[in-house]
Amino acid sequence: MTAPYISPLAETLKLGVIQTSLDPEAAWVGNAKMSCCEEERAITEIRGYFAAFQQEQPRPDIIVLPELAVPTGFEAKLKTMANKMQSVVIAGLDYRAGTAPGEVHNEALLIVPKQWRGKKMGAKATTRRIGKTYPAPEEEKKLKTVACEFKRDPSVWLFDGGEVGTFGVMVCYDFLDLERIAMYRGKVQHLFILALNKDATSFRHVAEAVSRMVFCNVIICNCGHFGGSQVVCPYRHAERRIIFQHAGAGLATGQIITLPVSRLDLHQHQAYPLFKGEKEFKSLPPGYDFSEVLVQQLAKLG
Numbered sequence: 001m002t003a004p005y006i007s008p009l010a011e012t013l014k015l016g017v018i019q020t021s022l023d024p025e026a027a028w029v030g031n032a033k034m035s036c037c038e039e040e041r042a043i044t045e046i047r048g049y050f051a052a053f054q055q056e057q058p059r060p061d062i063i064v065l066p067e068l069a070v071p072t073g074f075e076a077k078l079k080t081m082a083n084k085m086q087s088v089v090i091a092g093l094d095y096r097a098g099t100a101p102g103e104v105h106n107e108a109l110l111i112v113p114k115q116w117r118g119k120k121m122g123a124k125a126t127t128r129r130i131g132k133t134y135p136a137p138e139e140e141k142k143l144k145t146v147a148c149e150f151k152r153d154p155s156v157w158l159f160d161g162g163e164v165g166t167f168g169v170m171v172c173y174d175f176l177d178l179e180r181i182a183m184y185r186g187k188v189q190h191l192f193i194l195a196l197n198k199d200a201t202s203f204r205h206v207a208e209a210v211s212r213m214v215f216c217n218v219i220i221c222n223c224g225h226f227g228g229s230q231v232v233c234p235y236r237h238a239e240r241r242i243i244f245q246h247a248g249a250g251l252a253t254g255q256i257i258t259l260p261v262s263r264l265d266l267h268q269h270q271a272y273p274l275f276k277g278e279k280e281f282k283s284l285p286p287g288y289d290f291s292e293v294l295v296q297q298l299a300k301l302g
Contacts, residue, residue, distance in 0.1 A: 005271040007262040010163040013190070013217075015259055016060035016087065017231070017244065018049045020069045021224040021252035024196060027068075032095040032104045032148045039071040046070065049254035050081050060087050060256055061117060061164050064221040066229075067092035067132075067172045067196040068106065075109065079125045082111040088161075089113075090169055092194040098151045104143065105151050106132040108171050108194050110159070117163065130157050132171035133180075136197075139173070156183055165189030165261045172197055175220075181210055186288055189264055190217045200228020200247070207232045208241070213285050215268060217243075217259045224252045231257060233264070234282045236275070 020042055027038040034042070046065065053060055063085070070078060070091045082089040089111040095104040108130040112121050131153020135143070140150055159167050167190035174180060175193045184191060191214065197203055200222055207218045211232040222228045224246075231244040244257045263273045267281040270289070274280060 005266065005269040007265040007269070007271075008163070009165050009189070009262040009265045011260075011262050013161075013164040013259040013261050014058065014061045015219065015231070015257050016049075016053050016063040017219070017221055017229055017246075017253075017255050017257065018046065018063065018065045018069075019221060019224040019227075019229045019246060019251070019253045019255075020045045020066060021250060022066075022069060022196075023225050024223070028095075028142075028146075031146050032143060034068075034071050034094045039073075042069060042071060043074055045252050046074070046078075047081075050085060052254055053087075053256065054085060056256060059085055062088045062090065062161075062192075064192055064194065064219060065089070065091035066221050066223045067108070067194040068094055069194075069196075069223065070094065070109070072096060078109070079111050079127065082113045083115070083125050086113050086115045086117075088116060090192055090194065092171065092196070095148075100149075100151075102148050103151045104148045105153065106135070106139075106171060107153070108132075108169055110169065128157070128159075130169045130171065131155060132174055134173045134177060136173040156180055158184075158187060161190075163261075165265065167192060169194070171195075175203065175206060175210075181214060184216070185214045185285075186268075188214065188216050189261055189268075190219060190259065193218070193220045195220055195228075196223040196226070197228065198226050200226055203228060204230050204245075211241070212282060215281075215284055215288060217264070219259075225250060227251060229253075231259070233260060236279055236282050 072094045110128045112126045135150040169192045172195040211218045211234045218232045220230045227248045229246045
């Protein structure tokens, strides 16, 4: 008889979501660089929400910001803020010039502070750049109008967060890549999506579907100009699944929320925790722990 599975993970993850109100039409005028006015406004909002989060005890384990939200010149200061907060920061950076003329990268920056969750992580903050693979059609079109070419980064990232679980990070349009989503199934407790997306409604629907299919927490941090940031968990009861949702255009917000970790991990390992006498989470999707080899059948009709 096998021993029952005991999760090595923490009970919860404390998450800070910062939805900045960057105006895309005003931010990039004539080139692929954020305007000075929008840079100043973005920095003011980011500083304000970090200052608010600083008052929390304990502080957030992870803080997320939207796609293209952070001016490139603010990167060093953001590392300092992550160290002071002792929080991992996942933030969308403004376009970065590539090696070839006119080439630009759209990246997320992951910052690991020197001290995190009471443990020393290193002598200084470390960073990882997570490049976007697929530009949105409108994004690619606008970049071409200013003689810029999007540089694709064909990588899929998987991060070991220790006690808070394993997670993936995607930048906006990559969230619709089915092959990428399938690669995360059975490997993560959280998926973070940094977005600057007009069609927030479609992303909300995709988030709920992916939460069920990958069976994890799905966090969408969207630009406040369009709204639509959302956090979804595959709870059994529908009223519990949307942990956080912020709708409405032109709104900046900062919110701290708590995500389940160890109990979700238990369910992923089929050691089903109960909530009010029932399984706490939805049933695992087909193929989560064992995939049948499906044979393609092609038949000619008539």
